[in-house]
Amino acid sequence: MSEFNITNWSDLFYAISPYSFASLGTAIALGFSILGAAWGIFITGASLVGAAVKAPRIRSQNLISVIFCEACAIYGIIIAIIMSGKNQPPKVDIYPGSENWDQARYAGYGLFWTGVTVGFSNLVCGVAVGVTGSGCALSDAQTHETFVKILVIEIFGSALGLFGVIVGIIQCGESVFPTV
């Protein structure tokens, strides 16, 4: 395979295939985004269902909170598809010590940390929107005027996930595996 000899731990880390990092990044991006979205949906959903028993008028409007949480999962899936697009099967031989190893490593690490960026941003975004949505449902059931005002807070909350996606796209923009 190569002239590269693994003699210590740092050599071992150097020799880990970049494709494993890239795939792991895709998993983290999608997995944590969906975890955040699901978390937010159950928080807001439980309160929504309970509050709607005595105040049925809130049912349709408060589904917006659930949709905002769902948006976090959608951000995750967008990034995951972009990353999968870059994570193509190798067309040339890539091994430790070759000239394209550095570019491959850059691509692999870039995709991994893109995944972490997007995953964790969407995780906390989903939770934030969920908690706010639950408060929104409860207060809307009592006083209708508060709904739109709390919705503004939710919009700010869902912007957090958007920040993560924007930075993620920039991060994985340059992460191209070598093809020569």
Added chain:
Amino acid sequence: MEFTTFGVDDGYVEAMARGFRSSFLTEDIYTNLRNAKDITEFKLVLEDTDYFPYISNEPPNIPVSLLRAKLKRKLADEFEYLQAQAVGDLAEFLRLVSCKYMIDNVVNVIEGIKNKIEPDILLANIDPLGYFPEIKNMKIVDADDYGTLYSTVLIDTPVGPYFMKFLEDVIGEGNQNISMHEIQALFKDLKPETIRTSLKKMWLEDFFAFCEKNLSDVSQDFMLDLLNFEADFKTIQIIYNSIGNKDFASAANRSATRKRLCPALGYLYPDCEKELNKCSNIEELREAVKGISNYHELLKEAPDPSKREEFGPQTKSLDDMMYEEELKKYSLAFEEQAQYGVFYAYLKLKEQEIRNIVWLAEMNTRKLPKNNAGWKKYLVPFRF
């Protein structure tokens, strides 16, 4: 962080309880109730509120006792629904809250049997919040035979453990050798009020221990403060009631009874315990509670218990002051999400509302003049 995990088990039940909040009567409705000319109009005003399904089938000339029973029935149904939907810690919490009403029911039935009231009337008058199936069996037991009452009827009920501790307390530890006759004699002198206070004291301590152990920090912040306050007021009430009471003329008797009946919690315990036990008039009581928050101001307006004969419907008794102070705390419970205090507060505020409505109904049926101070004696929540 409580927000993020509370919704898993308790989100639905909490949202239901908060939905019930919108059914509280507002100041306007209370004004309409005050201005009603007779009980028929009173009932019409009430039918506009959330109570409609429960009182619409009754005759227009509804007696106040039936009205009260219907209002309590509604509260019991709502609480039962919350209990049915609750799981885990919340289910245990709600069960413990309902134990308090079970204790009240048990003591009322004991008192009724002692006074030879018909068992069916007794069972019709029990508080529906504290209903448990075994209470129907209580009528077959002889009035003073508490031992048999415990071992046959109460042993498997939720009230059982408190009753057992109470029996052990009365018989005394290590006194295995006293005869059945002496035990019977001991129980014969027991007034139902003493039983009620002792059982409630044990319940309060048990509930406090549960809250300390199982509830989240946010819930504890609210519940522990509230239970401490309740315990303090129980203590103050016991001492207040024993002042000027001819049964407790001797200081030694007074302080022994006080020690047994006052709960071992609260902000007044254990620092003020000694001074409180020594109190023999209201001034000393006011001095003893001086250190803690605003108890001194609260007691300043309390009527002197040794002049009990001068009390009338417009006197603001100690109970009224306690209700007013607690009302503020319960109203604040609804301000915080993801804690169990909202269930306890909902129950207490609804009870206060029932008290208000029944009081106004009584004032209405007695046709007292509108300038009587008793007309203003209701407390409206959420008005802090």
